[in-house]
Amino acid sequence: MLDSMTLPVVGAPMAGGVSTPALVAAVSGAGGLGMLPGGYLTPEELAAQAVEVRELTDRPFGINLFVPQRLDRAALEQAVTAYRMRLLALARARGAVVPEPFWGDTDHWEDKAELVRVVGASVVSCTFGVPPASRVAEWHEAGLEVHVTVTDPLEAAAAQRAGADVLVLQGAEAGGHRGTFDPSATPNRLDHLGLLAWVGSETSLPLVAAGGVTTSGDTGRALAAGAAAVQVGTALLLSDESGASVTYRAALRDPDLTTRVVTRAFSGRAAGAVRNDFVAMQDDATPAAYPVVDQLTKPLRRAAARQGDVHGIHIWAGTGWRAAQERPAADIVRDLVP
Numbered sequence: 001m002l003d004s005m006t007l008p009v010v011g012a013p014m015a016g017g018v019s020t021p022a023l024v025a026a027v028s029g030a031g032g033l034g035m036l037p038g039g040y041l042t043p044e045e046l047a048a049q050a051v052e053v054r055e056l057t058d059r060p061f062g063i064n065l066f067v068p069q070r071l072d073r074a075a076l077e078q079a080v081t082a083y084r085m086r087l088l089a090l091a092r093a094r095g096a097v098v099p100e101p102f103w104g105d106t107d108h109w110e111d112k113a114e115l116v117r118v119v120g121a122s123v124v125s126c127t128f129g130v131p132p133a134s135r136v137a138e139w140h141e142a143g144l145e146v147h148v149t150v151t152d153p154l155e156a157a158a159a160q161r162a163g164a165d166v167l168v169l170q171g172a173e174a175g176g177h178r179g180t181f182d183p184s185a186t187p188n189r190l191d192h193l194g195l196l197a198w199v200g201s202e203t204s205l206p207l208v209a210a211g212g213v214t215t216s217g218d219t220g221r222a223l224a225a226g227a228a229a230v231q232v233g234t235a236l237l238l239s240d241e242s243g244a245s246v247t248y249r250a251a252l253r254d255p256d257l258t259t260r261v262v263t264r265a266f267s268g269r270a271a272g273a274v275r276n277d278f279v280a281m282q283d284d285a286t287p288a289a290y291p292v293v294d295q296l297t298k299p300l301r302r303a304a305a306r307q308g309d310v311h312g313i314h315i316w317a318g319t320g321w322r323a324a325q326e327r328p329a330a331d332i333v334r335d336l337v338p
């Protein structure tokens with residue numbers, strides 16, 4: 001819960017093994033709000049991780065879910081097949097296998113939306129869209145505070161109509177997937193300060209500012225502009241408790257990787273990442289078919305991570321990636337507060 005925090009710092013949920021239960025607990029334990037990512041996990045895995053967080057801290061924590069989006073299979077199928085062909089040679093070279101495209105639900109939204117009511121979380125946060133108002137009402141009945149990530153005033157209005165308690169304003173500086181509701185739209189370039197000014201003039205809901213926050217100065221500016229708290233991901237990527245792989249950590253520190261872009265190359269959904277050879281090769285060719293593309297590229301990315309190749313993994317990163325530090329997460333969180 002936002003009002004239970006003694007420090008105005010939310011630890012961003014970072015799916016794919018980065019936000020470990022230890023990281024979530026460390027952020028909450030420091031007085032911030034740790035967020036456990038539910039994306040990509042089975043309901044059983046998510047439940048087990050929530051139990052782990054509960055064992056590590058008695059402070060409030062949240063769970064984050066991906067709101068499923070409708071995919072226009074008929075419109076995208078041909079482009080996905082062509083993209084898969086491009087991947088085959090790359091996969092062979094890595095000893096990886098590209099699966100057949102799967103167009104059904106792989107993220108178990110309904111089961112996880114039920115589960116979050118009973119695993120000890122205080123907050124549920126959503127990205128990629130707005131949960132149905134009926135679902136938000138159920139979460140409220142279970143005592144959960146509901147956060148929704150938005151990237152423009154129209155999305156903010158939709159989240160408010162559905163009953164959100166808190167809006168997470170994700171600026172273009174953010175690492176990882178943009179939360180833009182329409183997955184085929186080109187994400188806007190509004191930063192979190194711009195969003196705070198614009199959305200803040202239209203709502204009285206508490207606002208959490210996300211994107212590019214890596215110093216206490218960044219936090220101070222966001223709070224002065226009306227944010228109730230900041231949400232940080234990239235600042236925690238190199239923390240002791242982060243589950244970022246050895247290759248990911250090396251990539252973030254690689255002096256030859258100097259450019260950050262927003263790319264669909266890895267998953268089909270636009271995401272903030274450090275540019276590497278994979279982006280250079282695939283960016284223009286990738287259809288906006290998340291999560292189908294995500295599943296096609298996953299075996300390649302996993303193989304590249306095992307092989308220590310920074311040019312084959314997704315290097316999710318916000319604009320402040322050079323400021324990420326190898327320290328305990330609690331220290332990082334404390335130092336983010338002015």
Ligand SMILES: Cc1cc2nc3c(=O)[nH]c(=O)nc-3n(C[C@H](O)[C@H](O)[C@H](O)COP(=O)(O)O)c2cc1C
Nearest residue numbers: 012014015127174175176211212232233234316318
């Ligand atoms: C590695 C990584 C994974 C992320 N995964 C998620 C996620 O699972 N759910 C989510 O809502 N946001 C996710 N995000 C976005 C964050 O919630 C947040 O918007 C972003 O980290 C803020 O920008 P910053 O990285 O510059 O701090 C992720 C960000 C990163 C860097």
